Amino acid sequence: MHSFRWRIALSSALISGLVVLAFGAVAWWSLSRARVADLDAEMRHFGYRVMLRSGRNVDVSRLEGSLSDVFGAEKARQRSLMLLDSRGGELVRSSGWPDGLDPSGFPAGTEALDPQPREDESRRPSDRPLPPPREVLEPRFYETESPDGRDLLIGAFANRETILLIAADLDQVAGDMRQLRRAFLVALPGALLIVALGAAFVAWRALRPVTALGEDMRKVSARALDQRLEVAGADREFAAIIGNYNAMLERLERSFEQATRFSADASHELKTPLAVMQATLERALRDHPEDEATQTLISHLLEQTGKQRAILESLLLLSRADAGRLEISPETIDLSALLETWLEDASLLAEERGIIVKSDIEPGLSTEADPLLLQRVAHNLFSNAVRYNVDDGEVVCRLFREGSWIVWVVSNTGEPLSEADRERVFERFFHGQSARDGEVGMGLGLSLVREILTAHGGEVAFGLDASGRNEVRVRLGGAR
Numbered sequence: 001m002h003s004f005r006w007r008i009a010l011s012s013a014l015i016s017g018l019v020v021l022a023f024g025a026v027a028w029w030s031l032s033r034a035r036v037a038d039l040d041a042e043m044r045h046f047g048y049r050v051m052l053r054s055g056r057n058v059d060v061s062r063l064e065g066s067l068s069d070v071f072g073a074e075k076a077r078q079r080s081l082m083l084l085d086s087r088g089g090e091l092v093r094s095s096g097w098p099d100g101l102d103p104s105g106f107p108a109g110t111e112a113l114d115p116q117p118r119e120d121e122s123r124r125p126s127d128r129p130l131p132p133p134r135e136v137l138e139p140r141f142y143e144t145e146s147p148d149g150r151d152l153l154i155g156a157f158a159n160r161e162t163i164l165l166i167a168a169d170l171d172q173v174a175g176d177m178r179q180l181r182r183a184f185l186v187a188l189p190g191a192l193l194i195v196a197l198g199a200a201f202v203a204w205r206a207l208r209p210v211t212a213l214g215e216d217m218r219k220v221s222a223r224a225l226d227q228r229l230e231v232a233g234a235d236r237e238f239a240a241i242i243g244n245y246n247a248m249l250e251r252l253e254r255s256f257e258q259a260t261r262f263s264a265d266a267s268h269e270l271k272t273p274l275a276v277m278q279a280t281l282e283r284a285l286r287d288h289p290e291d292e293a294t295q296t297l298i299s300h301l302l303e304q305t306g307k308q309r310a311i312l313e314s315l316l317l318l319s320r321a322d323a324g325r326l327e328i329s330p331e332t333i334d335l336s337a338l339l340e341t342w343l344e345d346a347s348l349l350a351e352e353r354g355i356i357v358k359s360d361i362e363p364g365l366s367t368e369a370d371p372l373l374l375q376r377v378a379h380n381l382f383s384n385a386v387r388y389n390v391d392d393g394e395v396v397c398r399l400f401r402e403g404s405w406i407v408w409v410v411s412n413t414g415e416p417l418s419e420a421d422r423e424r425v426f427e428r429f430f431h432g433q434s435a436r437d438g439e440v441g442m443g444l445g446l447s448l449v450r451e452i453l454t455a456h457g458g459e460v461a462f463g464l465d466a467s468g469r470n471e472v473r474v475r476l477g478g479a480r
Contacts, residue, residue: 005203012199013192020191024184028177035173039153040141042071043166047157048117052133054083055161067094078169086161096167100147103165108158109138134159143170209238217245278305317376317448326455328370332480335374335406336365339399342375346382346395354392361399365406366480373452380445381472385412388470396469406479411471416464425462426450446472 046067067079080096082103090103113136142154151170156163216229228249229242281302288294317326339361347357385395393413400407417425424430429443446462449472453460458476465471 005200005207008203009196009200013196016195017188017192020188024188028181028184031180032173032177035176036153036170039168039170039173040155042075043141043153043155043168044139046071047139047155047164047166048136049119050164051136051157051159051162052117052119054159054164055134078172080167082165082167084163084165086158086163088163091162098146098148098150098152098167101152101167105144106142106154106156106165107140108156108163109140110158111138112136113138134161213238213242213245274305274309278302278309281305317451326451328373328455330368330370330456332366333369333371333374334364334366335369335408335476336361336363336399338371338374339378339397339408342378342382343397345379346386346397349383349386350395353386353389355386355389355395356393357395357397359397359399361397362401365399365401367406367476367478369456369476373455377449377452377474380449381410381474384445384472385410385414388412389414401479402475404477404479406476408474408476409465409471410474411465411469414470416468416470417462422462422464426460449474 067081071079077096080094080098081092082090082094082097083092084103085091088104116133117136119133137158137160139158140156142156144152144154146152146167151174153168153170155166155168157166158164213229216227219227228246231239231242231246281298285295285298285302288298340359343357343359350357382395382397389395389412395410395412398407398409426446426449427443428447431443446460450460453474453476456476458474460475461473463471463473
């Protein structure tokens with residue numbers, strides 16, 4: 001079964017991961033553009049500075065020295081330049097200019113830059129005057145690949161006399177961005193794990209009232225419908241749920257009490273007229289010994305009256321169990337000996353249909369139990385084993401010790417119940433397919449068995465044994 005808390009955690013991690021990836025992609029692209037924009041600004045600063053003063057008679061050594069002056073010594077090694085005259089003739093080529101890179105493929109602008117750049121007065125030498133600044137034309141920038149495979153940014157600057165081409169290696173920028181991307185991808189799983197754990201913790205805190213509510217609900221049973229869940233201190237959303245649940249419990253308690261009281265009262269009130277009816281029929285049976293037809297009719301009525309009394313007694317016991325008032329009178333009993341006696345009665349029922357009753361009873365097994373109630377359990381188990389069996393079939397009864405438990409197993413060779421029927425076999429008034437076909441019994445026997453064993457602290461289960469036979473397995477504690 002899936003955990004809602006972990007579904008929240010995984011969903012939060014997934015959503016957070018998508019958000020972080022999207023944010024990282026945007027941030028990476030923005031930072032990459034920003035690095036290129038910074039490089040663009042540096043190139044503009046250098047290009048404007050050179051074009052304001054450079055003519056055909058430029059000082060080559062000072063021009064190359066300006067690279068380190070503007071970009072710094074480390075960046076200057078990744079920059080190169082070429083100075084051309086207005087007709088494209090080469091005037092200056094720095095040592096780092098890529099071999100085979102044709103400067104004619106990067107034309108400069110032809111329109112004058114408006115406004116014209118201002119010269120940095122702080123860098124003007126004070127020992128000698130400089131010629132007036134030249135008119136700078138609109139620069140152009142190109143991203144290209146050098147013949148040796150490097151990515152380059154080419155800036156083309158010009159005045160009316162010369163053209164300056166500055167080549168900047170983009171591999172450093174790309175390397176920095178790759179390193180940043182690797183760091184991001186390495187950190188992402190850890191971040192998502194922290195998000196998932198955090199979401200799981202938050203979900204656990206948020207669902208703690210629901211867990212507590214579920215624990216309280218599990219404590220509620222048919223014998224404890226008077227319990228109510230605590231509303232004080234609950235959050236507003238959960239307080240409404242708890243209030244509705246408590247109101248539902250109150251309605252159920254009233255309905256259950258009414259049904260239990262009706263069942264008990266009806267069973268009790270019907271016992272007297274049935275007893276009178278049975279006594280009357282028995283007297284009539286004695287008064288008409290010669291009339292065979294009358295004898296047959298009265299015997300049939302007595303049999304049906306006995307069945308009705310058994311049903312009423314079962315209903316009365318069940319109603320007491322529902323109300324938590326099923327009283328037992330425990331005493332130390334030799335279950336092995338009693339079971340041998342009860343099996344003799346079962347054998348009488350089985351003889352009419354040729355059913356063989358087999359037993360494997362470990363001697364001397366004693367426990368604390370109510371012998372009358374356990375006798376009713378035995379009667380129900382054995383009568384069911386005979387009733388839902390095939391002619392000339394088999395009923396097997398086993399009794400043995402299993403640790404501190406006494407295990408009592410009754411199996412028969414009747415048609416195996418389906419899995420759906422086995423799950424419902426302890427429900428009241430439930431009939432399996434074989435019972436529905438034969439229309440026998442009232443479907444109260446196994447329900448009563450379960451209630452009596454529960455009152456004794458025992459257990460009962462219905463299943464199939466290793467050979468596929470129907471099997472009822474009873475466990476009673478306190479083996480001696």
